[in-house]
Amino acid sequence: MTNLSPRARLATALLRTAATLSRVSGRGDGSVIGGRVGLKVEPRLLALLAENRQVALISGTNGKTTTTRFTAAALGALGPVATNSFGANMPTGHTTALAKAPEASNAVLEVDEHYLAQLLLESKPRVVALLNLSRDQLDRAMEVGMLAEKWRTALTAHPDVHVIANADDPMVTWAAQAVPRVTWVAGGQRWQEDSWACPECGKRLDRYGEYWRCTNCGLTRPSPQWSVDGDQVVDPTGQRATLSLQLPGQVNRNNAATALAIAAEFGVPLTEAVPQLSKVRSIAGRYAVVRRDGRRARLLLAKNPAGWLEAFDMLDPGVPVTLCLNAREVDGYDTSWIYDVDYSPVLGRQVLVTGDRRFDLAVRLQVNGIDFTVVDNFAAALRAAPEGNVEVIANYTAFQDIRSEFDRVN
Template sequence: MINLPPRARFATAMLRTAATLSRVSGRGDGSVIGGKVGLTIEPRLLTLLAAGRRVALISGTNGKTTTTRFTAAALEVEGPVATNSFGANMPTGHTTALAKNREAVNCALEVDEHYLPLLLAEATPRVIALLNLSRDQLDRAMEVSKLAVKWRDALAAAPDIPVIANADDPWVTWAAGPCQHVTWIAGGQRWQEDSWVCPQCGKHLERFGEFWRCNECELARPTPDWNVDGDQVITPEGENIELDLRLPGQVNRTNAATALAVASTFGIPPALAAPRLTQVKSVAGRYAVVRRDRRRVRLLLSKNPAGWLEAFDMLEPRCPVVLSLNAREVDGYDTSWIYDVDFSPVQGRRVLAIGDRRMDLAVRLQVNGIEFEVVKDISAAIAAVPPGDVEVIANYTAFQDIRAEFDRVN
């Protein structure tokens, strides 16, 4: 039990009350409003709740929710874990996650990449995992280069904190440069359109398969300590750890490797943690399978060009795919980013476009030479395809709309 001063105890009680009221009124899980109430009463509440605990921070443009869920599962070897691995990745959500499970010594917190410097200062992490940096929500998110500078400056102020970083991402490698204790992961970088110039000197980067380097300065891909080979993770000690994941794609194997690396900094052997990852079958609805009218529908969430590229890699062969696009506030209003996505991987499939901005998507598919159909919604899309497997790729609010529709029918 964490010993909190009276004001913090009162703030925690009010946080829980606000979160409960939010849940019972159907307004959400209460993580954001609960944290907001708690931090209004005691602005230091996040710091006080994190004190004396072993906190892992996981951040990046893509994959942080899944990696946090994997990390929480791995840390559960030692008992309960305080985590926000189902979303709410800003300080209000972090505060609520820590308040909900005050008994847990180990904590795994997903951090919005813009808030990493703040959490680094307030949560005194034991380890930080840096996954990747790429463009996201162009109408409101900062440029990748500016975000990398923000990370690098924050990490330079706390160089002794251990960092686990993606060696394949030049921006992440550069941002982690000031850190004295870096463990490198061969995390992959299928999306490379944001990293053709050197973050350090601005010159062109050369790439040779997985290896990259700048010819004008010393920046180059570090030698990874952790590697992924098929369904195996190779540890720094050369141990081969078998992965039996329920989540698809190469990207989730590297997410799992990152989680095992984080767990190892907590003293948990990878061979002991790896079986726990098998229990992760869905993450806040991502990868969930819904059966409807003799169709087996799998839901994939993709919010930006890098995410869509990874989702294409997860598709089952030959089955129909439904693409759904919205442009509401949390998605970003600018849909021009879909022209950065190469849709050719869905060529030859039956493709259906839905969502608020399905006509924007239709134009993009036509430009890419993809045959497609535009239908009203997910129910119409399911009805239009024959019984069997159906893949659905949607951005954030489109994904939530589809989940709500499935819940309503159930």
């Protein structure tokens, strides 16, 4: 920061001012508007702020925010970390994150899948972590195979970057093989409906549990150097460490393994990194618990078929569940993807349905043979549930609506 040009210093000062005004006026945390102002004044501000820092980029359809928070926590053992771990994952948010942490020599940035090529160019990262690829907002976003090809092309232009990639996802594997240095993590792939065809030759992949291969061109699941065994993570040397996470589900243990692999590349020993992860309790309200009128509701965010499948895996047995579905701009207006989801994991529970598109979801549940009750809003859903624990699965804006109702729980 001390070597910034006068123009860049002015842009940074205006960025911080805009971000502060946004926060105090209650319009948001200021990450987007701050970065927008800063980049307007100095278009190269992101690249300038990233200079002389060790940067890790984390991208994928699902799990970016959680893995970023885990990684930032692990790297905290080395000192201050610049990060956008609350989800502002486009260049405006990256610029703000770097500007807000001028003394941090390390940075961990969550990156929207479509902006990875730009961030590779501007931030010159030390490490890029690739989590997964699956369908998401197909009414306005790129098809999965096209996105994998975009990643592969972008990585080809940066052969010196160290990639940490999910060996269980064929699309990620194919993209990551564009560079010579890859650390493979058994990152899981519960949702497989977007990767039955080989991304190299287009032939059908053979699958055997987590293993996969193409018998036509030979593309095969790499042997992972990092894996999860029960509640333990195993590193490339065979060393084991027990994960004591505050966040639920196998998917978060896999996210933790990726974060630890990144931390190891930055020089943080496993024994020092693992305890840091247990400090992560909730990410922008995800997994938070809210209480009202004797009900204890846990909030789970699920934005696409893969996300809903992982959320079902986190449900406590027998607990009533509220499903919330909206279709606003940031959700994507097309809700046809709900027919890709198997809702049978909620069979036998009390199921309450709400949100702007609650009747769409009701029809889908009826097709799946699920008994349910449609209610007008989340408050009515809570009243309809018995006292005690309630699980809540909501897509993006429905989730934000609930957070707003409870004063944006952390």
